[in-house]
Amino acid sequence: LYASLDFGRKWQLVHEHVNRFYWSVTGLDKESDLVHMEAHTPNGRIQYVTCRALTCSEPNRNYPFPGYIDISSLVVQDDYMFIQVTTAGQASYYVSYQRDPFLKIKLPKYSLPKDLHIVSTDEHQVFAAVQEWNQNDTYNLYLSDTRGILFTLAMENVKTTRGLGGNQMLDLYEVAGIKGMLIANRRLDNQVKTYITYNKGRDWRLLQAPATDLAGNDIHCILPFCSLHLQLQTSENPYLSGSISTKASAPGIIVATGNIGSELSYNNVGMFISSDAGNNWRQIFEEEHNVWFLDKGGALVAVKQPTVPTRHLQISFDEGRQWTRHSFSLVPLFVDGMLVEAGTENQIMTFFGHFSHRSEWQLIKIDYKSIFTGNVQKETIRRGTFNNKWMTEKIKKDEKVSTITVKREITTTEHELNTDFQERLLHFRSHVFNIKWQFDAYRELRRSLKHNESLLHIDFSENYSCKYSEEIQSVHFGGSHKQASLHTGVLYTTGEQAPHTFCSISPSRRHDPVAIWAHLDPVLKVVRERHPQVSTLHFFSDGPATQYRQKGNLFYLSTEPYKYGFKEITWNLFEANHGKGAPDDGVGGALKRSADRIVAHGGDIPDAQSLYNKLKSLDTSVELFFIPERDIESKPESKHIFSLYRSTDYGSTYERMNDKVGSKTVLSYLYVCPSNKRKIMVLTDPEFESSVLISSDEGASYQKYRLSFYILSLLFHPTQEDWALAYSHDQKSIMKPITI
Template identity: 80%
Template structure:
């Protein structure tokens, strides 16, 4: 079946150069010999951004088209706090692969005018105010670098951040790249006598030293989440190289207890630590982790924030319906938990808060995690049972608030087809979206209550121009869903209905219905507290 598509093969005959297209904005991205420089796309406005040779002492300068002026900046990160207020980090000096500090600019008229906030901010270490904790809406938290290379924690208002208006909530110097501001918490790291010490501020109170168990000698810490008034942290001990231990805190984030040891870690493309711990969206307290023991990596799941962990039950049949003999604990399902470093590809595991209980992941069945003989698996009941949906790796996205699934083969293989499922992966319908096989570099599912548009971008060959394909998938649905198209589902953990102290009932679309979810659709039908039992208490 060929669904309605709009294909744009972009070109630039006047400039005699190929034209690419931004996956975020309808803004041309040019690469022009006439200009002798690549042209990128502004993350703020729909206008070209040129990357051109500049003065001899400046290796790269980007000119961002803002209003009627041109500003020589290299945008590194953009943060929008409201419809008009924007901050941007930029480099106006020679750019290296690893930039230690950059100027930070702020705009209150969406990019028409820019004001310097601070001249030396650590990239990716600036945060907007948190509602209910910081008084002013334009209050910002910064990690800044002094002339001697040491870092400090600074706060100020974005439009009035002169030295006289700056505040220093922590009196001393902090470790570079350590400031984290998240929900009710703020975190920093201090190194003293060769040992790392970690501090937390709860609800903007004075910083207190984090207390790990006495036997812990940490050399690295990552904040995983701060949901539900607790902190999940990954800590690498002095004797660990490719694993981390997972700890959970008290409400203040000071006292931590061990939740799981030896969770596997690897290095991303940028050298950052990638920890195999995945927080399932839409199910409070549910996490999936890959644990390394005796040179074997196995996948475990918890439904109570790490108090209890168990292996995943493998599917009972394969794609052909043949029985699979896989008995716990000798054999189980193992999942790859890497998040995609390309924001327009889904990664090896995907969940969505508007589709609680649905988990799609790449994995294998056996005694340990393997990257051979992998397939795609899905759970419709929050990991209690699993089914195989593909023999090959695919990228999968949620459509229609999670009511439908879209699957496309990995970008290493060109394809003309996409697959759509309306019954949580039990049946897949194939649709053609291109007359010629396309290497799919990414898919953007555009948000909006009544917006059923997805955009493919890719190329026919490694020498061809990029292609932009917009698909309106509204025609795939037969109608709007009505009450008769839904059924109820009870969240449980191997039959236990109390999960994180709640009995929760969700509303799902019936597998046979190919209807579109309405704008007022809500997944949670009811939620009520459970009666506490002996194992719910700490002794």
């Protein structure tokens, strides 16, 4: 391996007998010229070596893995590094996350791997294909935790295809432009079917076949007995499209060769396209074609497979709905590839190939600007286009006016529809921006938790409708079904290999702050007993105004955790529609499916207590708590919590107080309690921010709090005479109980 820093004029030896190498990864490796190498030792073994490119003498070399590794096993990708070590015929796999020491990868106990391939490492997860001891032409797909150590099964028996060079290629395709979206061909009961996932393998489904064929005839293909199946081989020639093609600059558009039926077949195939990320499909050709993306979003060009020469191409500017045929050569050409210069405005595509197997290479440049411009000029703005739109409407019932959301069919124009879409796209940009940064902040807090900190991600799952395995008609159609509330959550604590999941079940259907903290009581008790070192809790939830984002919850937040000995609490609210995930969709969904399976196998779940008992008997990994209705009703009602309002009546009260505390002190807030008109004064010293003075007797006396914070508000519960300060510290909003 040689390196050059002057554009190849001079070369310097880095290392001899190098099998493979990787450049440094920005943000992870300290030196930008660091090289990761898999190199042979003098005794013929393989070692993992790192060094700087131009100073790679033996004293400057590092060996991140202490022993020998298998040949061609080193992979350096994103946050991860992988190696394989075979001992006594048994392969073991090791991973390093963010350049930490290598740890052994842990697959499920029943797994005995003989081969492993890394599929992807984006979104801080490893997606791997593993061939088990009893598999020959299939692989199993596994998904890892953040560190890449613990793996869970995502899909079994993914088919492989033998390439031209004799190597096995996995029938798995990662769709460009959409993270977490993959398409796989799975062998099941001697049949191969195509499945798609949008969440990196957690859920898979079959592809819905087109409703009609090219001639407009109905296709009666009903899932799961009949579906669309795709060939997933990518071309070894980078200038041909292969049997499936996507492009990051045209997200959601998928073009592939496939067939419709009960299983994948290589006979009677056609070309299919999806414009909505695989939800709906259309047939575009009856024969196999190479299809390329032009640098114009949904603009496509197609040429028949190069088994025979051709002089025609087909081009579409509307995502394959309409195609126009054009001649590009006077003499038929064997097309070996096509090039489009990305990011340019010259609108030129270049075909290359040969007229015969004995002729020289031919290069044909095609300027499609005139075709594109002419197509646009022919388009007219069609009036009377119907469009379904979600709208809010006000209805009046029993002297009350309510707002409901309904779908209405409206008449608009294509121009108006496009303008409306562009305006909504601006809001969508902020939506994507917010969810990205919220997730990054959430992930960073999880990653950097200190030994005295825990993170609780909580949410109410949709109420579970209790049911019987067999019901008479009056029960089924009547209002006899009881419901159970499920408050789900995930606990993250340093030192724990996996997060702790929990769910509290209650017959009470209340989801207000009183119920929230009744559901949280056993959770806080568990955290205190099992993790006595934890003094700080970070809560994450969504932000409905009736549940988490209201003064009642803030008051309980400022009092309840301190009863268990916690010293500092933060609460982080996800933006609307952003807060779902592990608690609701993961924990809640898994428990509900388990309950439904119990009912399907003859069990009865008539009420919340039965739901708790049945799930408890399954020995699930989710820790369950039962919250009786009396525990919720016995908590103080949030309606007794008053909002204190500020008064501008500083007057003589401030002058009286000023004589005692100094002339520089500033009266920051004057609060008046609405229940008894009691005045609470909060004073601060601009030159000494860590001191705050609070007086409850109009300045006759005061209490001094030496805390480094900026006061935001006061909270008061008159029935319990509890007070709390809301303040900000270190960019966090914190509640602290005080005595006045």
